[in-house]
Amino acid sequence: MTLLDLANPTRFLSLTAKILPWLAGATAVLLVIGLYQSAMAPDDYQQGATVKIMFIHVPNAWLAMFVWGVMSIAALGTLVWRHPLADVAAKAAAPIGAAFTFLALVTGSLWGRPMWGTYWEWDARLTSVLILFLMYLGLMALWRAVEDPSRAARAAAILTLVGAINLPIIKFSVDWWNTLHQPASVMRMGGSTLDKAFLIPLLVMAVAFSFLFVTLHIAAMRNEILRRRVRSLQMMQAGKPSAS
C-alpha cells in the first residue's frame, strides 16, 4: 500500500473498509484497559479522587489541539498539493475536534470547581481553548455556508492555517501568563513530573482516545466521500457540471 493508493477515493474506501473493524476493536480494548487502570489509580495526596478527571480531561485537551494540527496539514494538502482527499480529511475532522474541545472545556470546568473554587476563569489557557472551540464551530459553519465545494475548501484551508497560530498560544499560555491552570507536567523538558501510578493510566487513555479519533475520522471521511458522490450524481441528473 502506498500513499498514491490512498490518494484515490475509491481505493481509500476499499482499504479503509478492511481496516476499520480492526481499528474499532483496538479502540474498544484500549478504552477498557484505560478505564480499568483509571478506576484503580490511587487518590492524589492533594486532590483526592478528583485526579480521576485528569484521565479523561487531558486526552481530550491533547486531541483538541492534535485534530486542528491534522486539519492544518490537510489544509496544506488542499492549497499546495490539491490532494483529492485533503479537504475531505479536514471537513470530516472538524466536528470530531469540536467534540473533543467541548469535552476538554467541560471536564476541565468540572475539575476546576472543586480544585480552584470556580468553574471558569478568563485566563489565557481557558480562553485560548474556548477560542479554539469557537474556531471549530466557525469552520463547520463556513463549509455549510459556501455551496461550491472547491471554494469552500480553499476558504476553510486558509482559515484553518490562520487558526493554527492559536496552537502554540494554547500550549505555552501557562508559561507566558499567570493562570490558574497548572503548567505542563507530562510533555515538558526534563521529563514528566507525574508519578507512574497516574502517568501510565493517563498515557493508555491518551492512546485509546487517539485510536478513537483515527477510527471516527476514517469513518467520517468515508461518509464525506459518499456525500460528494451523491452531490455529483445529483448534479449529473440535473444536467449541471459537477465541481466536486
Place this chain on the structure above:
Amino acid sequence: MTLGPYESFIVTSYVLVAAVVALLIVWITVDYRRQKARLRDLEARGVTRRSGRSASDMS
C-alpha cells in the same frame, strides 16, 4: 472504590464524555446509512457514475 466528597463532579465528567462519544458514533453511523441509501436511490433511478462503477460499492 470511593470517590470522596466530589463524586458528583467525577461521575458527571465520565458520563458526559461517554455520552458525547456515543453521540459521535451514532451520528457517523446514521450519516453512513443515509448516504448509502441516497446513492442506492439515485442508482435505482438510472443515475450512474461516468466510470460506470457503482457509487455505493466500496469493496
